[in-house]
Each structure stands twice: as C-alpha cells, then as structure tokens.
Amino acid sequence: MNFAFLHKYASLMHFYRLSHTLTPWLAAATLALFAWGLVGGLLLAPTDYQQGDSFRIMYVHVPAAWMSMFVYVTMAVAGGVALIWKLKLAEIVSRACAPLGASFTFLALVTGSIWGKPMWGTWWVWDARLTSELILLFLYLGVIALHGALDDRRAGARAGAVLALIGVVNIPIIHFSVEWWSTLHQGATVSKFSKPSIHIDMLIPLLVMISAFQCYFAWSLLVRVRSEILDYDRNASWVRELGRAQEAGR
C-alpha cells in the first residue's frame, strides 16, 4: 500500500486544514461515546455488592489512568519522529501532548484518591499503581518545565522530546520497581485496585468510556496543535492569507 499520501499531511498547512475537517466529527463522536458511557456507567451498571455506588468512580479513574500512559507514549513517539526526521509537526504534536497527559494523570490521581477514601478510610495509600501514577505526573511536569525553559520553542520541543524518550524507557523500570517496592512494604500481594472478575454489564460502559476518552484526546490534541501551527508558521504565505481573511471578515 502506498503511504505517500500521508506525506502531504506533514505539511503544516495541510494538517491545519485537515484538523478543521476532522474536529467536528471527533467532537460529535466524543460526545456520543460519553453519553453512552455515562448512561451505562452511572445508570445501567448494577451496584457493586462490596463497594456500593462508589465503584462508579472507576468509569473516570480507569480511562484517565489508561490515557495518562497512552499519551506519554504518544508524546515520546512524536518526539522521536521530531528528533529523527526533524518534522515540525511532530515537534508540535509532542509538545501538545504534555499538558493533556498531565491533566489525565492528575485526574487519575485525584479520582484514585477519592475512590480510596470510602474504601480504605484514608485519602492516600502507597499503592503500587497510585505511586507509579504520581511519579508519572512528575515526569510530565518535568517535560512541561523543559518545554518552557528554553527560549527557542523548537529547541524546547526537541529537548522535551529527549526527556520524554528517556522517560519512556524508564517507565517500565519504574513500574516494576514500584510494584516490587510495594509488595516489599505491604506484604500483601493483592493490589488494592485488582478486580478478580468484572461483570460484563460493568465492563462494557468501561470500554465505552475508554473509547470516549481516546476520541476526546484526538479532538483536543488537534485543537491544541492547530493553534500552535499558526504561531510556528506565522510568516508563511498561507498563514498570512488566513490573517487577511480574518481581517476582511471583521
């Protein structure tokens, strides 16, 4: 299969136009999936006999945690592409992923903590998964800090890409270490968030919510990327054309 048609979209102008075509569809899909997932998760899924209705927090916590990992890998891959092929678009995508990923991580942490309070009585436990998530938040904040610390935005994006790649190699190591550390200090081998089996009626809304979050990520990433494109290419003729159109439309 010939992928040459994709090369066109590495051009900032074409990507900008593509993003405007795609975002209404992504927005619609996101809202539809959220509607489906929320009805399923909040209304239709049966109440858990152990945790009562508090288990419904799972429908935001788990997708957020999943996205926090997914976005980091996306950020690292885009960063790698930016470093190897020196594509401006890859730099912008990598840069845009950071605040989004940090938001998901923060959400996962807070909802995880809130979910834990009625279950274990404390706002925080040094559970392997929560602790790994906390470390991931610091990794994101580091990348964001590095993006902002360099005056040249392009160099900042590339420096962040190196850090993201170092981080992505480290993440499995960190996960393994924290997993190991938590069993060491707790003794118990059952993770607090483990679910030995999940009822299908509870699982389907979860999968729908994860899809909703993925769609949302695509949507918000495109919106974020296209506003950066305007700054990156601000002297290009197509951008100036946009400026003229905007001016004429006032």
Added chain:
Amino acid sequence: MTPATIIAAVVRRELLRAVRNQAEALYPLLFFALCVLMFPFALGTDSALLSKVAAGVVWVAALLASALSLEALFRADYADGTLEVLVVGGASLPLLGLGKAAAHWLLSGLPVLVLAIPLGLSLELQPALLGTLLATLALGSVCMSLIGAAISALTVGLRGGGLLLAMLILPLYIPVLIFGASATANAALGLPVAGELYFLAGLLVLALTLTPWATAAALRIRMS
C-alpha cells in the same frame, strides 16, 4: 585516538579543574554530610529509630548530593564556549558524555561512597550492613552519574538551573533508590540481596549503553 584515550582526556581535564577549584569540588561532599546530619536533629537520637532509617537516609542524601552536583558538569564548558566548539567541531559527543559521567562519579560518587562509612555508622547503621550499603551505593552512584550527565547536558545554562535539573532527574533515580535502599533493609532481615544487586547491575549496563546517546542528542539540541 581510541575511545579510551578520549574519555581519559575528558576525565583528566575535569580532575584538573577540580584541583584548581578545590573548594567547589568539596561542595557535594559537604552537602551529603549536612544532609545526613539533619536527620538526627529531625528525628531525635533514639538508637533503634536511627538504625532503622540509616541506610535509607544515606541513600537519599547520596541521591540529592548527586543531583545537585550535576549542574556544574557542563556549566563551565558552556559558559566559555568550549562546548559549542566541541559540538560544532565534530567531537565524539557520546564519548564526551561518558567522560563527563566518569569524572562526575570520581569527584562526587566515589567520595560519597567513602563518606558513607562514617556517616552511616554515625546514624547507628549496623556495621554488618555496611558491605551491602556500599555495594548498592557503588552500583547506584555510577547509574546516577550516567543518567545525570544526560539530564545535565539537557539543562545546561537554563533558568532554574540546578533545581530544574534535580526536578527532572529525581523521578528517574527512583528505581535505583528503591533497589539500593531495600537491599540493605533485606540484609538487615538476613535475607539474600543478590537479586537487588543483579538488578542494579542490569540498570548500570542499560545506563552505560543508552545514556551516552541521550547525552549526545541533548548536547546537539542545546548547542544548535
């Protein structure tokens, strides 16, 4: 020139600079000692408590001393333009990175190892555990110098300086810290520590093979 001679040249230059600025070379060690000494003030001098935390405290202090001493690694070369000359002139950047990491370890990691003995004992560390503590610190400190060189290259000359570097690097140090500190804790319980030591050795090999390329990439980005 062989890779070994290049690395040796880099190390020799760093050591010479340290000899010329002896006070500055001592800062990591003074910081390490001060860090450790904070804890009896904070926790009290109950022997049982101190001996429980001794290995962990020494580890955290060594980690902080390593992180904070990294800022100076590329700073002087950046300030006087040598770094730009090296990058633009086509010097082998991975070897430069390895040399800098080696020098950092000799000037900061190794002395910390030596100082860990009296400081650990001052915290009521059981003498039998010294061997494990030093073995883990030896392996871990080399890892930290290697990772540190890459992050130091990434952040050289930036606003936020040493604290930005520390903020970026501490999450990356966590696996080393976990295995290093818990090895001593296990040794205290009489459990075998071979697993932890092998893991640290594995991390060391990984760092040795990957970090020079990260350092090289970082230098190229910063000096472009």
Added chain:
Amino acid sequence: MSALQAFLHMGGYAPYVWTSYGLAAVLLIFNIVLPRRAEQAALRRLARREALGESHDTAS
C-alpha cells in the same frame, strides 16, 4: 426517595462520585476551551498584523 434523588444520592457516596465526575468534566472542558481561545487569539493577532501592513518579525 424518588428515582432521581436515589440516583443523585449514589448509595451515600454522592460527594465522592460527583466530585470525581465534576473534576473530570472541568478538566476535559478546560482542555478544549483553552486551546480554542488560543487559536482565536492567534487569528486575531494575524489579522492585526495584516491590517498594519507587512511586518518583518521572524518566527522563533
């Protein structure tokens, strides 16, 4: 308790559940609205530039 009240009550876990969902909503909306605003601002800046005539600033 009516069905709606029972739903909002969430078996007694209302504050926990609704805070979580509320925070999620805030973050998700925030991450769409903010970049949207940034794009509008960028377009306005570009319009102003064109109105003022050709300028020579370089992209960073």
